[in-house]
Amino acid sequence: xxxxxxxxxxxVGRLHSGFPETDALLxxxxxxxxxxxxxxxxxxxxxxxxxxxxxxxxGRYVTQARAEARGVEVFEFRNRVDGIAAVVRExxxxxxxxxxxxxxxxxxxxxQERLPEATLRPLxxxxxxxxxxxxxxxxxxxxxxxxxxxEALAAVREMIxxxxxxxxxxxxxxxxxxxxxxxxxxFETIVAAGANSALPHxxxxxxxxxxxxxxxxxxxxxxxxxxxxxxCTFIVGRASxxxxxxxxxxxxxxxxxIRAIRAGVSCAEIDRIARLCLxxxxxxxxxxxxxxxxxxxxVHEAPRLAAGREEILRAGMVVTVEPGVYLPGxxxxxxxxxxxxxxxxxxxxxxxxxxxxxx
Ligand code: GLY
Ligand code: MN
Ligand code: MN
Numbered sequence: 489x490x491x492x493x494x495x496x497x498x499x500v501g502r503l504h505s506g507f508p509e510t511d512a513l514l515x516x517x518x519x520x521x522x523x524x525x526x527x528x529x530x531x532x533x534x535x536x537x538x539x540x541x542x543x544x545x546x547g548r549y550v551t552q553a554r555a556e557a558r559g560v561e562v563f564e565f566r567n568r569v570d571g572i573a574a575v576v577r578e579x580x581x582x583x584x585x586x587x588x589x590x591x592x593x594x595x596x597x598x599x600q601e602r603l604p605e606a607t608l609r610p611l612x613x614x615x616x617x618x619x620x621x622x623x624x625x626x627x628x629x630x631x632x633x634x635x636x637x638x639e640a641l642a643a644v645r646e647m648i649x650x651x652x653x654x655x656x657x658x659x660x661x662x663x664x665x666x667x668x669x670x671x672x673x674x675f676e677t678i679v680a681a682g683a684n685s686a687l688p689h690x691x692x693x694x695x696x697x698x699x700x701x702x703x704x705x706x707x708x709x710x711x712x713x714x715x716x717x718x719x720c721t722f723i724v725g726r727a728s729x730x731x732x733x734x735x736x737x738x739x740x741x742x743x744x745x746i747r748a749i750r751a752g753v754s755c756a757e758i759d760r761i762a763r764l765c766l767x768x769x770x771x772x773x774x775x776x777x778x779x780x781x782x783x784x785x786x787v788h789e790a791p792r793l794a795a796g797r798e799e800i801l802r803a804g805m806v807v808t809v810e811p812g813v814y815l816p817g818x819x820x821x822x823x824x825x826x827x828x829x830x831x832x833x834x835x836x837x838x839x840x841x842x843x844x845x846x847x
Contacts, residue, residue: 494541494558494559494560495526495558495559496523496524496525496526499523499524499618500524500536500541502618503515503524503536503618504536504538506614506615506618507585507611507612507615509583509585510583510584510585510609511537511538511581511582511583511584512535512536512537512576512579512581512583512584512585513535513536513584513585513586513611514533514534514535514572514584514585514586514587515533515534515535515536515587515590516533516534516586516587516590516591517587517589517590518530518531518532519619519785519786519789520534520587520590520618520619521533521534521543522713522785523618523619523785524536525541525543525556525557525560526556526557526558527543527545527549527552527553527556527557527560528552528556528713529545529548529549529552529553529556531545531546531548531549531568532544532545532546532549532553532568533568533571533572534560535572535575535576537579537581540561540579541560541561542560542561542562542563542575543557543560543561543562543563544562544563544564544565544568544571544572544575545562545563545564545565546564546565546566546568547564547566550562550564563575568595569595569598569599569602570602572599573599573602573603576603576606577603581606582605582606582607583606583607583609584606584607584608584609585609585610585611586608586609586610586611587610587611587615588610588611589616596608616789616790617790617791617799619784619785619789619790620782620784620789620790620791620802620805621802621803621804621805622784622804622805622806622828623804626714626784626806627804627806627828627837629711629712629713629714630711630714630715630716630783630784630806630826630828630837631837632669632711632712632714633670633674633708633709633710633711633714633715633716634708634709634716634718634826634837634838634839635839636665636668636669636670636709636711636716637665637670637674637707637708637709637716637718637838638718638838638839638840639664639668640661640664640665640668640707640709641661641705641707641718641720641840642840643664644657644660644661644664645722645847647660648697648703648722648724648847649697649724649847650696650697650698650699650724650725651696651697652696652697653693653694653695653696653697654679654680654681654684654692654693654694654695654697655679655692655693655694657679657692657703657705658677658678658679658692661677661679661705661707662677662707665707665709669709669711670709670710670711671710671711671712671713672710673707673708673709673710674707674708674709674710674715674716674717674787675708675717675787676691677692677705677706677707678690678691678692678704678705678706678707678719679692679703679704679705680692680703680704680705680820681695681696681697681698681701681702681703681704681724682695682697682698682701682702682819683817683818683819685701685702685703685704685721685814685819685820685821686814686815686816686817686818686819686820687814687820688776688777688812688814688820688822690704697724698724699724699725700723700724700725700726700728701723701724701725701819702721702722702723702731702819702820702821703721703722703723703724704719704720704721704820704821704822705719705720705721705722706718706719706822706824707719708787708826713785714784714785715783715784715785715786715787716783716826716837716838717783717787717808717810717824717826717838718824718825718826718838718840719810719812719822719823719824720823720840720842720845721735721738721820721821721822721823722845722846722847723735723844723845723846723847724846724847725846725847726846727844727846731819731821732844734771734813734815734821735821735844736844737765737766737769737771737813738766738811738812738813738821738822738823739823739842739843739844740765741761741762741763741765741766741775741811742762742809742810742811742823742824742825742842744761744762744765745758745759745761745762745779745780745793745809745811746809746825746827746834746836747833748761749801749807749809749827749829749833749834750801750829750830750831750832750833750834751800751801751802751803751829751830751831752800752801753800753801754797754798754799754800754801755791755792755793755794755797755798755799755800755801756793756794756795756796756797756798758779758780758793758801758809759778759779759780759793759794759795759797760795762775762779762793762809762811763775763779763795763811765811766811766813771813774813774814774815775811775812775813776812776814777810777812778792778793778794778795779793779794779809779810779811780792780793780807780808780809780810780824781793781807781808782805782806782807783806783807783808783826784806791805791807793807793808793809801829802829803829803830803831804828804829805828805829806826806827806828806829806837807826807827807829808824808825808826808827809824809825809827810822810823810824810825811823812824823842824838825837825838825842826838
């Protein structure tokens with residue numbers, strides 16, 4: 489059968505050159521399949537040999553796969569494991585490198601049972617870096633997602649006042665992002681007021697905003713598959729001395745980390761810089777998560793900006809910087825931007841001001 493030229497040929501080329509020692513690669517996560525073929529369906533498997541590529545989907549996705557993954561042979565299965573086993577036998581594949589985080593233990597055992605002659609090897613950890621460096625079209629989509637999200641937040645800002653419930657603001661923000669161009673929201677929007685803002689991943693509820701509250705809003709939009717991620721913390725009414733001081737320190741940690749970001753610096757170093765600023769102020773133990781993460785087709789992807797992550801930042805990576813201080817039962821402050829790593833520094837893609845804002 490003849491196929492159109494492969495639209496993601498450079499990505500598939502990188503996949504092959506990164507893992508030359510296996511007979512075939514088995515890619516199982518929805519986002520990696522999308523990245524390599526353009527297929528946006530929710531289920532399937534991609535098998536890649538040295539000079540062939542096969543997209544395995546069930547009957548629901550055959551038409552869509554043919555339309556989206558031009559140049560890729562589409563194979564229909566009834567059951568994913570059986571489909572993979574059939575291709576392995578057809579191609580007489582001996583060793584398969586598979587994407588282990590996207591395979592269930594049950595599927596793994598089933599496949600091994602079907603293929604007693606074949607060797608299944610998990611792909612090495614650095615496989616997760618396949619999508620870490622973004623091209624111009626990916627960056628444009630993240631930039632657009634950040635623009636849509638930022639405009640939606642600006643529009644709902646007047647809702648941040650005493651008496652309004654967290655959930656009302658979250659719903660309005662999500663509605664505006666989707667109405668104005670987001671295909672979905674990056675994750676369940678966090679609007680957390682008062683003591684709830686001390687929970688890094690709070691769920692918006694019926695709590696009404698009160699005077700003096702910190703209101704932490706962590707939100708993002710998805711544009712053509714690509715996510716944005718931003719957190720703003722507002723103070724309602726007049727900020728207390730303690731709120732001002734902690735806000736200043738979190739912003740300082742955020743700014744110092746952003747100033748340090750450029751190609752060639754390690755992820756751990758950025759985390760260390762952000763953390764040091766809070767540790768010096770005696771707030772280190774209250775910064776209870778990593779300093780950031782990659783953003784792209786997933787809202788959390790490689791690289792991780794955290795202690796021990798010695799991977800090196802490269803131009804084209806898109807990462808968040810998100811220090812936070814959480815005083816349990818009292819309030820919390822997080823400041824987060826999504827930035828594009830460049831040779832000389834970084835460009836901030838999420839454009840909402842991070843200056844202390846009292847509303
Ligand atoms: N909202 C998830 C995060 O900021 O990582
Ligand atoms: Mn976030
Ligand atoms: Mn984040």
